[in-house]
Amino acid sequence: xxxxxxxxxxxxxxxxxxxxxxxxxxxxxxxxxxxxxxxxxxxxxxxxxxxxxxxxxxxxxxxxxxxxxxxxxxxxxxxxxxxxxxxxxxxxxxxxxxxxxxxxxxxxxxxxxxxxxxxxxxxxxxxxxxxxxxxxxxxxxxxxxxxxxxxxxxxxxxxxxxxxxxxxxxxxxxxxxxxxxxxxxxxxxxxxxxxxxxxxxxxxxxxxx
Numbered sequence: 299x300x301x302x303x304x305x306x307x308x309x310x311x312x313x314x315x316x317x318x319x320x321x322x323x324x325x326x327x328x329x330x331x332x333x334x335x336x337x338x339x340x341x342x343x344x345x346x347x348x349x350x351x352x353x354x355x356x357x358x359x360x361x362x363x364x365x366x367x368x369x370x371x372x373x374x375x376x377x378x379x380x381x382x383x384x385x386x387x388x389x390x391x392x393x394x395x396x397x398x399x400x401x402x403x404x405x406x407x408x409x410x411x412x413x414x415x416x417x418x419x420x421x422x423x424x425x426x427x428x429x430x431x432x433x434x435x436x437x438x439x440x441x442x443x444x445x446x447x448x449x450x451x452x453x454x455x456x457x458x459x460x461x462x463x464x465x466x467x468x469x470x471x472x473x474x475x476x477x478x479x480x481x482x483x484x485x486x487x488x489x490x491x492x493x494x495x496x497x498x499x500x501x502x503x504x505x506x507x
């Protein structure tokens with residue numbers, strides 16, 4: 299059965315984005331490995347996902363048979379985003395670090411897909427992720443370097459948060475690609491030289507399969 303990839307980008311930087319370049323490279327390689335596969339593309343920076351409101355929370359926690367028309371409308375986008383996530387066998391997420399955390403538009407996407415009874419459950423009294431048998435590759439681009447062993451390691455809140463929230467929804471098979479130090483490009487660094495090891499790392503993932 300053909301596989302499905304959810305390609306999710308969040309950087310607002312368009313063609314200048316490092317994370318977008320690398321998620322595009324991942325998707326190209328995934329398509330070569332899965333010629334019959336389907337790619338679902340979602341850009342959180344242009345999807346106009348609203349902030350969570352009291353009305354949205356109320357709609358989420360109203361039993362489905364009791365929701366009125368306005369509540370159903372409020373959940374339409376959330377339902378669509380969750381359907382994309384459920385349909386995917388694999389996920390690639392491009393992340394730019396903004397003030398030590400993920401872009402606000404990606405946080406909004408998480409707020410819309412992390413829903414009780416949809417992507418996780420408390421039916422047993424403890425949280426259980428409902429998204430099973432999925433793989434995720436997360437490409438994180440940042441101006442500084444926050445990798446283990448660096449002076450800024452303790453400022454790396456992004457990878458632990460994404461690892462935890464994905465696992466909370468059941469996605470525990472995760473690979474992180476860190477493209478730290480991209481700030482050097484603004485000071486005249488060679489973009490191609492910066493991208494090369496990360497591109498090679500992505501291609502190596504598929505060569506190993």
